[in-house]
Amino acid sequence: MPGDAVRASLRTQRSEEEKIVATTVPLVRVAAVPSAHPYVTAVADPAGVRLLADPPPPGVPAGQWWPPQVLLPEWLEAHAAEFDLVHVHFGIESYTADELALTVAALERLGKPLVYTVHDLENPQLSSQDAHRAGLAVLAHAADELITLTASAADEVAAITGRTATVVAHPTLLGEAERPAGTAHDTVRVGVHLRDLRPNIDGVATTATLVRAIADLRAQGARIEGVVRMNERVRDEEAAASIVLLAEGCDGVRIERGPRQDDDELAAWLADLDACLLPYRHGTQSGWAELCYDLAVPVVGTRVGHMAAQHPTDFHTFDLGEPLSLERAVIDATSPAWSVPGSRRRTAEIERRRTERLRELEHVRHAHVEVYRRVLARELAA
Numbered sequence: 001m002p003g004d005a006v007r008a009s010l011r012t013q014r015s016e017e018e019k020i021v022a023t024t025v026p027l028v029r030v031a032a033v034p035s036a037h038p039y040v041t042a043v044a045d046p047a048g049v050r051l052l053a054d055p056p057p058p059g060v061p062a063g064q065w066w067p068p069q070v071l072l073p074e075w076l077e078a079h080a081a082e083f084d085l086v087h088v089h090f091g092i093e094s095y096t097a098d099e100l101a102l103t104v105a106a107l108e109r110l111g112k113p114l115v116y117t118v119h120d121l122e123n124p125q126l127s128s129q130d131a132h133r134a135g136l137a138v139l140a141h142a143a144d145e146l147i148t149l150t151a152s153a154a155d156e157v158a159a160i161t162g163r164t165a166t167v168v169a170h171p172t173l174l175g176e177a178e179r180p181a182g183t184a185h186d187t188v189r190v191g192v193h194l195r196d197l198r199p200n201i202d203g204v205a206t207t208a209t210l211v212r213a214i215a216d217l218r219a220q221g222a223r224i225e226g227v228v229r230m231n232e233r234v235r236d237e238e239a240a241a242s243i244v245l246l247a248e249g250c251d252g253v254r255i256e257r258g259p260r261q262d263d264d265e266l267a268a269w270l271a272d273l274d275a276c277l278l279p280y281r282h283g284t285q286s287g288w289a290e291l292c293y294d295l296a297v298p299v300v301g302t303r304v305g306h307m308a309a310q311h312p313t314d315f316h317t318f319d320l321g322e323p324l325s326l327e328r329a330v331i332d333a334t335s336p337a338w339s340v341p342g343s344r345r346r347t348a349e350i351e352r353r354r355t356e357r358l359r360e361l362e363h364v365r366h367a368h369v370e371v372y373r374r375v376l377a378r379e380l381a382a
Contacts, residue, residue: 025048027048027049027050028048028049028050028084028085028369028372028373028376029050029052029082029083029084029085030044030049030050030051030052030083030084030085030086030087030372031052031070031079031082031083031085031086031087032044032051032052032070032086032087032088032089033068033070033071033086033087033088033089033090033091033092034054034065034066034068034089034090034091035051035052035053035054035065036053036054036063036065037065037089037090038173038263039089039119039170039173039287040087040089042171042172042173042175042361042364043168043171043364043365043368044365044368045365045366045368045369048365048369048372049365049368049369049372052070052082052083054068054069054070055069055070055075055079056069057069065091066091066094067091067094067095068091068094070086071088071091071092071094071095071099071100071103072103073102073103073105073106076103076106076107076110076112077106077110080110080112083112084112084113084372084376085112085113085114085115085144085372085375085376086107086112086113086114086115087114087115087116087117087372088114088115088116088117088139088143089117089119090119090120092132092135092136092139093123093125093126093131093132093135095135096131096134096135097131097134097135097137097138100135100138100139101138104138104139104142107142108142111379111382112379113144113145113375113376113378113379114139114142114143114144115143115144115145115146115147115371115372115375116139116140116143116145116146116147117146117147117148117149118136118140118146118147118148118153118157118165118284119148119149119284119285120132120136120283120284120285121136121153121156121157121160121284121305122200122282122283122284122305124198124199124200124280124282124283125198125199125200126199127199129282133160136160136161137160137161140157140160140161140163141161141163143163144375144378144379145166145371145374145375146161146163146164146165146166147165147166147167147168147368147371148165148166148167148168148285149167149168149169149170149285149306149310150167150169150285150306150309150310151167151309152306152309153165153167153284153285153305153306153309154166154167156306166367166371168364168367168368169310169360169363169364170285170287170290170310171290171357171360171361171364171365172290172294172354172357172358172360172361173287173290173291174267174291174294174354174357175361176354176358179267179271179294179295179350179354180267180268180271180295181271181295181296181341181342181343181346181347181350182271182272182273182295182340182341182342182346183271183272183341183342184340184341184342184343185272185341185342186223187223187224187225188222188223188224188225188274188275188330188334189224189225189226189227189272189273189274189275189341190210190214190224190225190226190227190273190274190275190276190277190300190330190334191226191227191228191229191269191270191272191273191275191276191277192206192207192210192226192227192228192229192276192277192278192279193229193230193266193269193270193276193288194206194207194228194229194230194231194234194243194279195230195231195260196230196231196233196234196235196260197230197234197235197236197239197240198235199235200280200281200282200283201279201280201281202279202280202281202320203230203236203239203240203243203279204239204242204243204246205281205320205321206277206279206320207228207243207246207247208246208321209318209320209321209322209323209326210226210228210253210277210326211226211246211247211250211253212323213226213323213324213326213327213330214226214250214252214253215250215251215252216323216324216327217327217330217331218251218252224252224330225252225253225254226252226253226254227253227254227256227273228243228247228253228254228255228256229255229256229257229258229269230243230255230256230257231257231258231259231260232257232258232259232260233260240257243255266291267291267295270291270292270295270297271295271297271341272341273297273341274297274298274333274334274338274340274341275297275298275299275300275316275330275333275334276288276292276297276298276299276300277300277301277326278299278300278301278302278307279302280301280302280304280305280307281302281304281320282304282305283304283305283307284305284306284307285305285306285307285310286301286305286307286310289301289307289310289311289314289315290310290311292314293310293311293314293353294350294353294354294357295350296339296346296349296350296353298314298315298316298333298334298338299311299314299315299316299333300315300316300317300318300326300329300330300333301315301316301317301318302317302318302319302320303317303319316329316330316332316333317329
């Protein structure tokens with residue numbers, strides 16, 4: 001297949017590049033915050049970057065990286081000889097703006113550059129954004145370079161901080177793995193995954209809007225169903241109970257509750273959808289939108305943050321509390337021009353995108369190495 005040939009060519013080219021780089025340029029040692037995160041490991045070019053392992057915080061379960069120890073001045077002082085720069089992605093909510101200012105001061109004393117990827121102009125783990133914005137301001141002011149994922153997010157970063165961010169797209173996190181194409185079914189299936197009902201997910205309003213939209217579409221003769229999934233353990237049991245009540249007795253809408261899905265289970269669940277509904281009340285960019293793109297599942301989402309800018313042709317907007325807007329978005333997303341689960345067309349589109357995304361991943365990794373080299377060169381010249 002053409003896609004297989006392209007991937008083989010990329011692997012051969014990459015192998016040769018790695019040999020050259022390994023013998024001429026030392027790896028950049030990056031203390032990432034965090035290191036053990038799928039996005040962070042994906043963008044780290046193995047030919048040019050070595051990620052330090054996350055230092056384990058005292059007294060937390062094995063594998064937990066937060067609160068990130070790399071941001072502690074005492075850790076930076078003790079381990080300065082082990083890294084070339086710090087790259088912050090997530091986890092700044094663990095510390096106050098004043099504490100982050102101490103982190104910045106320690107890096108300045110040590111002559112270690114700071115790179116900050118502004119994933120979250122609004123933190124999805126928080127309801128009030130005041131503390132997050134204060135911490136963001138500290139890091140954005142001090143960082144040697146800023147990165148963000150879309151041009152529109154970069155515009156907002158510039159408006160808020162006065163700084164220019166390098167735009168580097170969110171890459172696939174699936175690597176070369178096979179993608180599921182879903183199972184064929186005789187209805188249009190619209191699914192929303194509320195996960196553990198974290199603060200930026202409006203599960204009640206999203207479910208209420210979906211229930212009304214499904215009822216209206218079915219009344220018009222559409223063969224359509226809605227699926228609402230939640231984890232067994234959620235952060236807001238009262239909201240979970242309300243969500244269950246909203247869907248009770250509603251023809252065409254069902255609630256699923258189960259253990260947190262692993263990556264393969266989640267991909268398989270998404271692949272069975274004709275459209276995926278994103279339930280966000282606030283946010284900036286979405287890893288779910290990226291996974292849906294990989295699986296050729298169109299996204300229906302609210303007008304928050306910069307999610308629509310990630311893959312505009314796959315994103316269809318609606319307003320919470322406005323079922324008519326959701327109906328229109330679903331009709332648009334599932335038009336005959338689109339592919340359906342389990343079809344040859346869906347399989348072919350997934351394969352096309354896999355080839356495209358593997359090329360993009362190479363560019364993303366190269367862009368990160370370029371940023372690292374720039375800040376290190378400036379540090380040496382200072």
